[in-house]
Amino acid sequence: xxxxxxxxxxxxxxxxxxxxxxxxxxxxxxxxxxxxxxxxxxxxxxxxxxxxxxxxxxxxxxxxxxxxxxxxxxxxxxxxxxxxxxxxxxxxxxxxxxxxxxxxxxxxxxxxxxxxxxxxxxxxxxxxxxxxxxxxxxxxxxxxxxxxxxxxxxxxxxxxxxxxxxxxxxxxxxxxxxxxxxxxxxxxxxxxxxxxxxxxxxxxxxxxxxxxxxxxxxxxxxxxxxxxxxxxxxxxxxxxxxxxxxxxxxxxxxxxxxxxxxxxxxxxxxxxxxxxxxxxxxxxxxxxxxxxxxxxxxxxxxxxxxxxxxxxxxxxxxxxxxxxxxxxxxxxxxxxxxxxxxxxxxxxxxxxxxxxxxxxxxxxxxxxxxxxxxxxxxxxxxxxxxxxxxxxxxxxxxxxxxxxxxxxxxxxxxxxxxxxxxxxxxxxxxxxxxxxxxxxxxxxxxxxxxxxxxxxxxxxxxxxxx
Amino acid sequence: xxxxxxxxxxxxxxxxxxxxxxxxxxxxxxxxxxxxxxxxxxxxxxxxxxxxxxxxxxxxxxxxxxxxxxxxxxxxxxxxxxxxxxxxxxxxxxxxxxxxxxxxxxxxxxxxxxxxxxxxxxxxxxxxxxxxxxxxxxxxxxxxxxxxxxxxxxxxxxxxxxxxxxxxxxxxxxxxxxxxxxxxxxxxxxxxxxxxxxxxxxxxxxxxxxxxxxxxxxxxxxxxxxxxxxxxxxxxxxxxxxxxxxxxxxxxxxxxxxxxxxxxxxxxxxxxxxxxxxxxxxxxxxxxxxxxxxxxxxxxxxxxxxxxxxxxxxxxxxxxxxxxxxxxxxxxxxxxxxxxxxxxxxxxxxxxxxxxxxxxxxxxxxxxxxxxxxxxxxxxxxxxxxxxxxxxxxxxxxxxxxxxxxxxxxxxxxxxxxxxxxxxxxxxxxxxxxxxxxxxxxxxxxxxxxxxxxxxxxxxxxxxxx
Numbered sequence: 045x046x047x048x049x050x051x052x053x054x055x056x057x058x059x060x061x062x063x064x065x066x067x068x069x070x071x072x073x074x075x076x077x078x079x080x081x082x083x084x085x086x087x088x089x090x091x092x093x094x095x096x097x098x099x100x101x102x103x104x105x106x107x108x109x110x111x112x113x114x115x116x117x118x119x120x121x122x123x124x125x126x127x128x129x130x131x132x133x134x135x136x137x138x139x140x141x142x143x144x145x146x147x148x149x150x151x152x153x154x155x156x157x158x159x160x161x162x163x164x165x166x167x168x169x170x171x172x173x174x175x176x177x178x179x180x181x182x183x184x185x186x187x188x189x190x191x192x193x194x195x196x197x198x199x200x201x202x203x204x205x206x207x208x209x210x211x212x213x214x215x216x217x218x219x220x221x222x223x224x225x226x227x228x229x230x231x232x233x234x235x236x237x238x239x240x241x242x243x244x245x246x247x248x249x250x251x252x253x254x255x256x257x258x259x260x261x262x263x264x265x266x267x268x269x270x271x272x273x274x275x276x277x278x279x280x281x282x283x284x285x286x287x288x289x290x291x292x293x294x295x296x297x298x299x300x301x302x303x304x305x306x307x308x309x310x311x312x313x314x315x316x317x318x319x320x321x322x323x324x325x326x327x328x329x330x331x332x333x334x335x336x337x338x339x340x341x342x343x344x345x346x347x348x349x350x351x352x353x354x355x356x357x358x359x360x361x362x363x364x365x366x367x368x369x370x371x372x373x374x375x376x377x378x379x380x381x382x383x384x385x386x387x388x389x390x391x392x393x394x395x396x397x398x399x400x401x402x403x404x405x406x407x408x409x410x411x412x413x414x415x416x417x418x419x420x421x422x423x424x425x426x427x428x429x430x431x432x433x434x435x436x437x438x439x440x441x442x443x444x445x446x447x448x449x450x451x452x453x454x455x456x457x458x459x460x461x462x463x464x465x466x467x468x469x470x471x472x473x474x475x476x477x478x479x480x481x482x483x484x485x486x487x488x489x490x491x492x493x494x495x496x497x498x499x500x501x502x503x504x505x506x507x508x509x510x
Numbered sequence: 511x512x513x514x515x516x517x518x519x520x521x522x523x524x525x526x527x528x529x530x531x532x533x534x535x536x537x538x539x540x541x542x543x544x545x546x547x548x549x550x551x552x553x554x555x556x557x558x559x560x561x562x563x564x565x566x567x568x569x570x571x572x573x574x575x576x577x578x579x580x581x582x583x584x585x586x587x588x589x590x591x592x593x594x595x596x597x598x599x600x601x602x603x604x605x606x607x608x609x610x611x612x613x614x615x616x617x618x619x620x621x622x623x624x625x626x627x628x629x630x631x632x633x634x635x636x637x638x639x640x641x642x643x644x645x646x647x648x649x650x651x652x653x654x655x656x657x658x659x660x661x662x663x664x665x666x667x668x669x670x671x672x673x674x675x676x677x678x679x680x681x682x683x684x685x686x687x688x689x690x691x692x693x694x695x696x697x698x699x700x701x702x703x704x705x706x707x708x709x710x711x712x713x714x715x716x717x718x719x720x721x722x723x724x725x726x727x728x729x730x731x732x733x734x735x736x737x738x739x740x741x742x743x744x745x746x747x748x749x750x751x752x753x754x755x756x757x758x759x760x761x762x763x764x765x766x767x768x769x770x771x772x773x774x775x776x777x778x779x780x781x782x783x784x785x786x787x788x789x790x791x792x793x794x795x796x797x798x799x800x801x802x803x804x805x806x807x808x809x810x811x812x813x814x815x816x817x818x819x820x821x822x823x824x825x826x827x828x829x830x831x832x833x834x835x836x837x838x839x840x841x842x843x844x845x846x847x848x849x850x851x852x853x854x855x856x857x858x859x860x861x862x863x864x865x866x867x868x869x870x871x872x873x874x875x876x877x878x879x880x881x882x883x884x885x886x887x888x889x890x891x892x893x894x895x896x897x898x899x900x901x902x903x904x905x906x907x908x909x910x911x912x913x914x915x916x917x918x919x920x921x922x923x924x925x926x927x928x929x930x931x932x933x934x935x936x937x938x939x940x941x942x943x944x945x946x947x948x949x950x951x952x953x954x955x956x957x958x959x960x961x962x963x964x965x966x967x968x969x970x971x972x973x974x975x976x
Contacts, residue, residue, distance in 0.1 A: 120881070174645075193935070201847045203915070203917045204926075205934055206680065211672070234727075261787025261788070319728075321727025325791040325795070328791070381666065384586075448665065449669070451669045476672045482948050483941075494672075
């Protein structure tokens with residue numbers, strides 16, 4: 045409970061509590077508030093920015109026993125469940141009833157829905173089903189003083205006062221502890237099509253994205269990209285993972301072995317997924333799309349998943365990159381959003397920055413359909429000040445210059461609290477700090493996270509006197 | 511500026527200001543904050559709950575001069591504009607560039623986008639494009655003390671700290687004044703299909719909704735209903751408006767003249783719209799849908815719009831109901847959301863309540879696809895205590911019993927501030943009040959609106975000493 049799964053962050057808490065009801069969460073928070081004891085809520089502990097592990101000796105509030113599904117309405121598609129439910133369990137539950145969850149991410153096998161909301165998780169379906177700020181209908185949360193806030197409505201529309209539930213979506217457990225969730229699920233698509241493509245350049249990747257939006261319209265559900273270096277990581281470090289195009293066509297395999305071609309260090313790979321209600325229509329749209337991208341040369345090679353197993357193998361490559369990098373060693377992770385045409389320029393700049401360091405590799409992949417780049421720098425010899433200084437604040441400054449976000453979907457956590465200012469003005473940070481003081485006056489909830497220097501605001505009592 | 515368009519609410523302000531820049535808004539708010547002068551921000555003044563007119567002598571902040579479109583990105587579809595832009599002007603602007611606005615409502619010819627955000631307007635496209643909490647990417651707002659909060663990002667994903675822009679969406683100008691907006695537009699559909707249907711009962715209406723979700727899937731963009739009494743209002747009080755089925759088929763016209771049939775006071779009418787990227791596919795899906803609803807008897811008669819003019823005539827009926835009711839006289843308006851199967855029961859109960867009052871009529875219509883009922887009670891002889899006491903708190907209590915919302919999309923404004931408690935717990939209202947005090951400590955911004963009795967919280971200085 046003291047370490048994150050990457051082994052990058054660790055605290056020294058000696059107390060973990062595992063409540064099984066909202067009432068217990070309320071009692072714990074009321075007690076901790078009175079005694080000025082700090083807590084860190086912990087869901088599946090799959091975060092990437094150190095948001096869910098203690099920094100010092102905070103009490104760990106483990107949410108895994110609050111894993112009940114409370115209701116599912118098969119007419120409206122609204123799921124109500126406790127915060128500790130695992131995303132994949134929920135996906136299976138609603139899938140049997142003709143629906144899918146509006147979000148999907150690599151960590152689905154262990155992440156909690158409460159953690160997903162707290163971090164405003166994005167993931168693979170955001171392009172189609174939008175952000176959790178839109179798809180979450182209700183929340184039950186416990187405030188730091190133990191007050192239970194019942195906002196667990198199941199209504200699509202409810203304009204009765206301030207939309208308080210939004211405060212808990214994306215605030216990373218610093219304003220309250222989410223204990224239950226009502227979420228709008230989407231009808232399960234009758235037809236899911238998946239294409240894996242290779243593109244000679246990042247310009248071609250953007251061209252494919254434009255074609256996909258045009259030809260696939262309302263059935264487009266994901267447009268992902270990975271570069272050659274990401275592919276190499278996944279195939280080298282994950283057992284049983286291979287390049288889907290290496291099986292499909294000798295050209296692609298050859299190209300891969302040669303280290304690719306295009307002027308920007310290609311080839312690049314793309315995953316394009318559609319979800320629709322009519323297989324015949326969907327396939328016809330996909331054929332039109334593939335014809336267009338083949339005809340103008342933006343796609344060099346491609347394959348369509350013919351079975352669930354093939355689809356899973358394709359997704360395994362894309363979703364496995366994070367894991368492969370962790371297996372290789374230390375990873376500096378940057379999760380950025382910016383205008384699409386700028387995305388890969390940064391990967392190349394960073395690659396130049398670290399070129400002289402043996403074994404250090406920069407890889408670029410992510411949700412290109414949402415303008416979201418995952419830039420990862422792998423260092424088998426571990427974390428080092430030298431490497432970090434080559435990367436930061438360079439990456440943040442460059443992103444800020446493009447009016448980008450220094451955290452598209454991973455959140456701020458402990459890792460990025462000091463650099464929040466690259467994406468938010470001082471007026472905005474000031475209002476965030478005032479909100480934090482309003483809702484958590486004794487600063488007991490997930491301290492040191494999200495906000496820079498909130499401990500200097502004057503209302504903090506230290507809790508190491510317990 | 512002192513009256514709302516329905517003539518229901520009026521104040522006695524003697525000062526209206528019309529800023530043309532964010533800087534001017536900031537100066538006005540800073541001055542008013544210092545002098546403890548109250549203000550009411552006013553957009554198109556098309557609201558239905560008295561939220562945008564002064565109650566006493568508040569300064570009116572007219573936003574109509576802030577009507578510049580700042581940018582439109584034809585690749586990403588992100589529009590950035592000032593808050594005083596009229597929705598229809600924006601729709602025309604993005605339409606010429608291959609996009610549509612993610613919201614559409616009857617008042618589009620005069621409502622402002624800033625007002626749309628402040629009231630979290632729902633409207634006709636919510637079913638397809640979701641709420642503004644999802645589609646708004648950025649906001650610029652001025653806080654009551656004059657601080658300009660620049661949250662005007664154009665990114666689909668940005669998890670850097672608390673999502674402060676959400677505070678201004680739906681808070682009805684009580685926490686800050688929205689001065690500019692960045693909003694994600696949707697690709698303009700290549701094909702829009704519109705069906706106008708009649709159903710023998712409200713059970714049939716629900717059956718049609720189920721079929722529409724199944725057969726039309728991802729292209730479904732609106733499912734609206736109106737009852738026979740709503741149709742009678744629109745056709746009687748709006749010049750040139752007629753029942754689209756009266757032209758299309760003699761059966762429907764006859765049925766209408768006979769005052770309808772079904773066991774629940776039918777016929778009911780429905781508007782079903784699709785928006786898709788492929789006319790051939792969309793028409794095929796629509797044919798499948800129409801076959802299914804004709805076959806099982808849930809639709810008695812129907813017509814498809816064959817031209818833009820016919821589509822406009824159909825929408826005129828649905829969108830004109832509000833206007834026709836105002837032409838008839840006083841209107842008690844209820845904008846409720848609740849489980850779909852409960853919606854029409856309430857209309858019938860209210861009809862019984864007022865049956866003995868001559869000329870008083872209850873009509874039901876709304877966004878059935880979102881569980882949103884507009885229940886309107888028309889009283890040609892004006893507002894009366896007797897009638898009001900028949901309706902309230904009955905309507906609110908009944909709605910609360912169904913775990914519904916007493917304001918699905920219209921907001922709270924002045925009208926519903928005293929009854930907020932029917933939809934929100936005391937803990938939630940308390941947190942709202944504390945947020946209000948945090949952000950507007952002198953209570954200068956849109957006082958008396960949204961929150962019940964915030965003036966009793968102790969930090970209010972009265973401003974009638976100016």
